[in-house]
Amino acid sequence: MRVLVTGGAGYIGSVATERLLGEGHEPVVLDSLINGHRGAVPEGAELVEGDLRDADRLRAVVSESRVEAVLHFAALTLVGESVEKPGDYFGVNVGGGHNLIEAMRLAGVDRLVFSSTAAVYGMPASLPIREDAATDPINPYGRSKLMVEQMLPWHAQAWGLKYACLRYFNVAGASSTRGEDHAPETHVIPVALLTLLGKREQFSVFGTDYPTEDGTAIRDYVHVLDLVDAHIAALTRLSTGDAPLGAINLGTRDGFSVRQVIEAVERVTGQTLPVSYGPRRAGDPPALVADASRAREVLGWEPSRSTLDDMVTSAWAWHRSRPDGYADR
Ligand SMILES: NC(=O)c1ccc[n+]([C@@H]2O[C@H](COP(=O)([O-])OP(=O)(O)OC[C@H]3O[C@@H](n4cnc5c(N)ncnc54)[C@H](O)[C@@H]3O)[C@@H](O)[C@H]2O)c1
Secondary structure, three states: OEEEEOOOHHHHHHHHHHHHHHHHOEEEEEEEOOOHHHHHOOOOOOEEEOOOOOOHHHHHHHHOOOOOOEEEEEOOHHHHHHHHHHHHHHHHHHHHHHHHHHHHHHHOOEEEEEEEEEEHOOOOOOOOOOOOOOOOOOOHHHHHHHHHHHHHHHHHHHHHEEEEEEEOOOEEEOOOOOOOOOOOOOHHHHHHHHHHHOOOOOEEEOOOOOOOOOOOOOOOOEEEEHHHHHHHHHHHHHHHOOOOOOEEOOOOOOOOHHHHHHHHHHHOOOOOOOEEOOOOOOOOOOOOOOOOHHHHHHHHOOOOOOOOOOOOOHHHHHHHOOOOOOOOO
């Protein structure tokens, strides 16, 4: 199948592109390269440099590339930055999302897998979080993703768009050739590993007095390869069924605390992580874990690599082999 992968030069999109190629599909990557890397796009995948905000170009790319489906990873993704620059986030994530859906409609492309996020839930009232929990984002990033989610049922009704909104919790780990290279890096596991590689002075823990077993915040991590499995399963389901799949959480329900991540990092690397402890950050809930039973039921998804040690081991191999990432900045 020919598949458009927006954001295919980024972390998750490049691993998905690698997988599509491995399974005999023909991925076409569209990425502005604002946060992505030319070197992350696997050989064999076509790279089109383009911005989601350029509606005319997007229409031309979607129709001329003759794709049958879209994996939509491209977005601005930093929560803190979204609070400072909400216009950028609504412009790229919402405006760009709208442009993409319209380009798909005009080209008759009716299958979309959208990268959504646990940030749509805001501060959850109960755990684990189910897809039918209230959505109440507390930052423009989460709001921008929810706004795109909310457009989709109308398109399904009007012209038969089939879609899945995959709500990722925390994504971690690497394939054997591709991993995280964000600037700035804000994710816990790469930040810890980059500290051990001397790229940062110390690893900061924000909050040690949460109502969790060890006092640090708990998050639900999924190995990027397990996450990509879910995308392939969603593409298959959208290609064989008529109905939209709606929102689907991708997590494991087994949250890990920041202290557990530190322990895993030290265990896997055999090194001691220099850690500093500070107060909680505003807006950080004590725990965020997914009820992923819908992913199991609808997609037959069973994460098999999402143990903390597997994620840290694969990420450590990636960062050691590429201490400067794709080194194109
Ligand atoms: N990484 C996570 O833990 C996580 C968690 C929840 C949701 N997500 C979502 O998953 C998706 C991928 O995340 P990631 O970590 O791979 O991010 P990433 O920043 O590595 O990749 C995003 C890609 O989108 C591209 N892009 C940004 N603006 C663009 C524009 N206007 N036009 C075209 N391309 C543009 C960037 O250049 C980049 O290559 C995002 O939609 C993100 O919101 C990620």
